[in-house]
Amino acid sequence: MNVFNPNQLAASDLPKSNLIIRLAAIGAVLAAIVALFAYAGGWLTPKRLTPASMIDTFEKVNGPHPGFRRNHAKGVCITGYFDSNGNGVALSKAVIFRPGRVPVIGRFALAGGQPYVTDAPHTVRSMAILFQLPDGEEWRTGMNNIPVFAVRTAKAFRDQLLASAPDPATGKPDPAKMKAFLASYPETAKAMQLIGNRPISSGFDNSTYNSLDAFRFINASGAVTPVRWSMVPVQPFAAINTTDPEKSDKNYLFDALIASIHSHPLHWHLVITVGQPGDPTNDATVPWPPDRQQIDVGTLTVDQVESEDTSPARDINFDPLVLPDGIAGSDDPLLSARSAAYSQSFTRREGEPKKPSAVSTTETEK
């Protein structure tokens, strides 16, 4: 069907040169809009660091593991509840801090993109929690058992992934690459020392999990407080036995967690660290001074454990910026980047066929 037919051009009664200029102008307007759209979508800048290229890097470094989270791939799901003691109300108007109980669903995991990796003491452990608030709001948070995060920005994270990737020739990371990486990111070199020197507990159940990123609490009168938070275990600390014979069991850390939950509910205190003016909120590699006020706002109880194979938590994106009114992100650049990258990982894995989790239903029912 010829829409702009010659009859129409004839009807325009413009001199030919004028007509060509006008047609070219229309073409230029359309081309400009398309070019702007393409630029916004990143198609004109293939080297730009995007959520997709970030997750591509994970897939390149870890190999393809369809159906699994691209990071913190090996995990087990839990449910329980949170009892708020009301102490958080002064800092945040979020409904969660009013005295009372809310249900939680969550996940313990090991950092890294290998879903069938063997448990190891130094691997970073994580706790992800979704608080289901009575008004339908949610608070999702992912925390790690390290005192600070290793990198300050998404770009540093990508570069760290590439620097620590095993060299195909040797099967081990190239020390020269890691050295070059640390030289360009001095904040990471410092953070790695703090992370390396942390006391490592014997299991998931007696680990402290930290938010690492800073957030903002907003109270009923509108006052804004910079905060970080931690889940501090009630279970007593015991140092990990690095010569543990159980290590021969691939899932020994997860199995110990499962056994522990089966024998008695586990508890953590949710402790808010109150930042002072000048405390960096945009740099997760830097610890805040140790004398900062800490407020225990309630107790998390974990009383059920379930394999990813059956738990709805497998299909929850623990996006750190799913926050209730009264909690907001800070100027930490990692927060939006985590949100974006998690979403990309989530979208990819949800559409992929699922394989059984390393921590199977047989293990969780033992």
Add this chain to the structure above:
Amino acid sequence: MSTPKPRTQFAIQSRILHWLMAAMLLAMLFIGVTMVASLGHYHLLVAIHRPLGIAILVLAVIRFVNRLCTKLPPFPPTMSRQERFLASSSEKLLYALMFILPLIGWGMLSAGHYPIMMFGPVHLPPILPANPMLYAFLRQAHTVLAFLLFATFLAHLSAVLFHTVIIRDRLLDRMALWPTRSRQQRELPSIPD
């Protein structure tokens, strides 16, 4: 009493809705395509994208009811039969996308087990059960249909520019926000099919 002159412009509320939604839809397309490729601005843009999408859905309902209740100005004689058919079809497509895209966005977040956050504590209920494959399908559909909307917008814009700049039949006057003078311009031939 003189007989009422035939309408030369869309009703004023139709014109306001048209330009308001044109700005919103274009902003939405650019926000959408920017946010999925952005790490640093992702959160801010998504936080705008969600309530803006729902606002478009609400306006689409109002606009559809308005469309059914108002009389349209006739097509100009410079539009051929095929072109009129294409214009009507693309209008239907645009209406369909104005409804479907926000509904898919809402449904996709529901299927993805996300809270449908608007602003402050305000959020919407899920409209679909949480389901991974359903989420993945709707997420893909959201992108594909957004590209279709962008393409339809470009076609619409091309047609209007062609009429306005080349044929100069004052087609754009029908949608102008201000009243336009009566057609006292040069004689325009009608287009044979």
